[in-house]
Amino acid sequence: MELSELGMCVSVGLELKVGGEVEIEFTLPYSSEPIRVSGAVRNRKGYRYGCEFIPDGPGEQKNVERLRQALQTFAAVQPS
Numbered sequence: 001m002e003l004s005e006l007g008m009c010v011s012v013g014l015e016l017k018v019g020g021e022v023e024i025e026f027t028l029p030y031s032s033e034p035i036r037v038s039g040a041v042r043n044r045k046g047y048r049y050g051c052e053f054i055p056d057g058p059g060e061q062k063n064v065e066r067l068r069q070a071l072q073t074f075a076a077v078q079p080s
Helices: 058-076
Strands: 007-011 021-026 035-045 048-053
Touching: 007 021, 021 048, 035 058
Parallel strands: none
Antiparallel strands: 007 048, 021 035, 035 048
């Protein structure tokens, strides 16, 4: 639903605990390799959860950097 280099908002059909740990995996548009990163549930409204990315190790940090670069690219090509 919403995505930034620090985290994302997700809708899920189950109950997550605020403060709980989650494993997040998603694939960016025009990419075949999924991004996987550890995170924490920071807030909730119904079944919408705000999750903060908390990279665990260099592999996950690399994934967050890929996300950051992709977001910058997508922002640069958005129409005004």
